[in-house]
Amino acid sequence: xxxxxREIQLAARPQGEPRDTDFRLxxxxxxxxxxxxxxxxxxxxxxxxxxxxxMNDVPSYVPPFALDAPLEGGxxxxxxxSNADGVDVGDWVLHxxxxxxxxxxxxxxxxxxxVALAPAQAYLGVLGMPGLTAYVGLLDIAGLxxxxxxxxxxxxxxxxxxxxxxxxxRGHRVIGSAGxxxxxxxxxxxxxxxxAFDYHGGDVAALLRDAAPEGIDVYFDNVGGExxxxxxxxxxxxxxxxxxxxxxxxxxAEPPCAPRNLGQAIGKRLxxxxxxxxxxxxxxxxxxxxxxxxxxEGRIHHRETVVDGLERSPAxxxxxxxxxxxxxxxxxxxxx
Amino acid sequence: xxxxxREIQLAARPQGEPRDTDFRLxxxxxxxxxxxxxxxxxxxxxxxxxxxxxMNDVPSYVPPFALDAPLEGGxxxxxxxSNADGVDVGDWVLHxxxxxxxxxxxxxxxxxxxVALAPAQAYLGVLGMPGLTAYVGLLDIAGLxxxxxxxxxxxxxxxxxxxxxxxxxRGHRVIGSAGxxxxxxxxxxxxxxxxAFDYHGGDVAALLRDAAPEGIDVYFDNVGGExxxxxxxxxxxxxxxxxxxxxxxxxxAEPPCAPRNLGQAIGKRLxxxxxxxxxxxxxxxxxxxxxxxxxxEGRIHHRETVVDGLERSPAxxxxxxxxxxxxxxxxxxxxx
Numbered sequence: 001x002x003x004x005x006r007e008i009q010l011a012a013r014p015q016g017e018p019r020d021t022d023f024r025l026x027x028x029x030x031x032x033x034x035x036x037x038x039x040x041x042x043x044x045x046x047x048x049x050x051x052x053x054x055m056n057d058v059p060s061y062v063p064p065f066a067l068d069a070p071l072e073g074g075x076x077x078x079x080x081x082s083n084a085d086g087v088d089v090g091d092w093v094l095h096x097x098x099x100x101x102x103x104x105x106x107x108x109x110x111x112x113x114x115v116a117l118a119p120a121q122a123y124l125g126v127l128g129m130p131g132l133t134a135y136v137g138l139l140d141i142a143g144l145x146x147x148x149x150x151x152x153x154x155x156x157x158x159x160x161x162x163x164x165x166x167x168x169x170r171g172h173r174v175i176g177s178a179g180x181x182x183x184x185x186x187x188x189x190x191x192x193x194x195x196a197f198d199y200h201g202g203d204v205a206a207l208l209r210d211a212a213p214e215g216i217d218v219y220f221d222n223v224g225g226e227x228x229x230x231x232x233x234x235x236x237x238x239x240x241x242x243x244x245x246x247x248x249x250x251x252x253a254e255p256p257c258a259p260r261n262l263g264q265a266i267g268k269r270l271x272x273x274x275x276x277x278x279x280x281x282x283x284x285x286x287x288x289x290x291x292x293x294x295x296x297e298g299r300i301h302h303r304e305t306v307v308d309g310l311e312r313s314p315a316x317x318x319x320x321x322x323x324x325x326x327x328x329x330x331x332x333x334x335x336x
Numbered sequence: 337x338x339x340x341x342r343e344i345q346l347a348a349r350p351q352g353e354p355r356d357t358d359f360r361l362x363x364x365x366x367x368x369x370x371x372x373x374x375x376x377x378x379x380x381x382x383x384x385x386x387x388x389x390x391m392n393d394v395p396s397y398v399p400p401f402a403l404d405a406p407l408e409g410g411x412x413x414x415x416x417x418s419n420a421d422g423v424d425v426g427d428w429v430l431h432x433x434x435x436x437x438x439x440x441x442x443x444x445x446x447x448x449x450x451v452a453l454a455p456a457q458a459y460l461g462v463l464g465m466p467g468l469t470a471y472v473g474l475l476d477i478a479g480l481x482x483x484x485x486x487x488x489x490x491x492x493x494x495x496x497x498x499x500x501x502x503x504x505x506r507g508h509r510v511i512g513s514a515g516x517x518x519x520x521x522x523x524x525x526x527x528x529x530x531x532a533f534d535y536h537g538g539d540v541a542a543l544l545r546d547a548a549p550e551g552i553d554v555y556f557d558n559v560g561g562e563x564x565x566x567x568x569x570x571x572x573x574x575x576x577x578x579x580x581x582x583x584x585x586x587x588x589a590e591p592p593c594a595p596r597n598l599g600q601a602i603g604k605r606l607x608x609x610x611x612x613x614x615x616x617x618x619x620x621x622x623x624x625x626x627x628x629x630x631x632x633e634g635r636i637h638h639r640e641t642v643v644d645g646l647e648r649s650p651a652x653x654x655x656x657x658x659x660x661x662x663x664x665x666x667x668x669x670x671x672x
Contacts, residue, residue: 053603060603061573061603061604061605224598224599228598237397243598243599243601243602243606244602245602246599246602249599255596255597255599256596257593257594257596258596259595259598260591260592260593260594261591262560262564262579262595262598262608263560263579263582263585263591264610265579265608265609265610266579266580266581266582266610266611266612267389267396267397267610267612268397268610269397269609269610269611269612269615270609270610271607271608271609271610272598272601272607272608272609273601273605273606273607273608274600274601274602274603274604274605274606274607275602275605276602276603276605279605
């Protein structure tokens with residue numbers, strides 16, 4: 001008898017904020033793994049802001065999700081059957097077939113991870129794609145250099161919390177923005193940022209100016225819109241912006257009227273640069289060495305917000321876009 | 337008896353578009369040149385879009401013009417008295433004390449130019465600051481590379497016309513925008529651009545898409561606002577923008593609601609970089625060698641729009657901001 005498993009399908013393309021009815025929980029037959037394939041029981045899956053863009057039917061850097069097909073995304077699981085050399089039953093693997101209980105995958109599309117070194121779900125967060133995003137954005141895209149004052153938006157999120165901590169470990173003054181007083185306390189407390197503000201507390205430009213009266217040199221942008229405009233106003237000469245995300249706009253039906261002050265980039269000699277982490281896989285080794293060491297030494301902190309059960313993954317995703325998470329938003333599947 | 341000369345003073349800070357009454361023609365005593373100084377009779381002066389910013393009382397990369405004091409800007413003239421070694425009576429010199437008939441200047445603040453090689457006023461245009469701006473913006477800021485499709489706004493202006501021609505000389509496909517059918521004909525005719533459009537003729541994004549259906553790789557921005565938004569929409573992956581000017585905004589009382597699509601810079605991995613030519617003086621020698629050679633060979637064309645008489649320099653400046661010029665806007669002073 002065939003193995004049965006559940007998956008989350010895209011039932012409708014969201015208009016604005018996604019709703020439960022845009023998703024469908026389906027039970028399907030799980031195919032047998034073919035030659036050079038493995039069968040995986042997923043234990044954890046990731047929900048990430050970039051997934052919102054893939055739910056629209058517009059050309060982007062990754063193709064849109066198909067309707068009535070399972071969603072995709074980062075996940076870790078354990079191999080329960082293998083027809084592939086080098087990946088054995090019992091191995092923990094990282095792959096991109098989340099949003100489902102079970103999956104088959106080509107062995108070339110999975111990466112075996114060491115769960116003795118770190119819990120499996122860390123490979124979806126601090127040691128995974130969000131971590132590498134923070135590292136590459138700060139060092140390679142923004143070109144962090146000595147003495148830079150750094151501003152990070154979404155500072156309590158998976159990427160922002162790490163970007164700020166990497167800058168702190170390298171000796172920089174770091175300012176963060178986050179979406180609640182509790183998050184702000186977390187950012188300036190456990191995460192060790194020098195200053196932070198709740199962006200709901202007023203005009204972002206004024207809040208940033210108060211937190212960094214002498215200005216900033218680097219802005220790590222996870223939010224876009226008003227935050228980006230505020231950063232441009234506070235950036236000093238030769239300032240740099242790593243354009244990483246624009247979560248403020250992902251659900252927007254109309255594009256934002258911002259930044260209205262990009263003309264300042266001329267006189268200030270600013271550089272704004274967009275990037276996608278998948279172009280930067282060659283930096284994974286450097287990232288794992290440097291950030292992994294800080295993590296083992298307890299110098300880097302990371303939180304997880306865990307939602308339990310595949311059936312609740314749409315709610316986890318919707319909550320992520322609302323900023324309900326602190327640190328990495330994860331969904332725990334099956335036995336974990 | 338002291339030498340008397342005329343100068344244009346800033347009488348009031350313009351609100352929106354400058355008016356005649358914002359300027360004042362004054363007659364003043366011209367001081368004697370001191371030690372290591374020269375006395376210059378100006379022959380040509382430049383009006384440039386960046387001067388509009390200096391008329392506002394806001395901090396910028398250059399200090400604002402002072403009220404009731406003479407304006408400043410590029411000019412060439414002939415030395416009529418000298419107390420400095422190395423600069424002789426009869427020498428033609430380039431300097432920054434335009435908007436007046438006569439000036440004294442430190443010898444260190446003037447550059448002797450060779451009027452046998454090119455007419456004096458060329459050092460205010462194709463062989464001067466606008467030329468170097470085009471060269472640096474295209475090569476160093478946008479990082480022009482083989483196969484790039486290039487879009488230049490303000491393509492009939494002093495900087496844009498040269499930026500496009502440099503790209504053409506280097507073998508690129510070049511698209512331009514300009515402000516009238518006559519300018520468009522000039523851009524695709526004499527200047528040799530592959531395509532051009534009149535930006536008054538419709539939605540800039542649609543006009544650009546029609547002119548470059550496969551997209552663009554480099555945008556040389558002299559205009560800002562709607563043009564920049566259109567370019568972002570048409571830029572391909574790894575595209576680059578040299579932010580050189582934003583003439584559409586210089587007279588604006590309210591900042592523009594654009595670009596609204598900067599979020600696309602993430603997925604497209606775009607880089608937008610502002611620059612000021614005065615940071616790039618070290619490239620003058622390369623520029624003069626490369627572009628100077630093309631000019632001598634007749635491969636580069638440049639037009640001038642000449643307004644006669646110091647008293648008409650405010651009108652020349654106002655006309656420049658309205659786009660009344662084709663090529664470099666110049667004011668001819670005295671005997672020239």
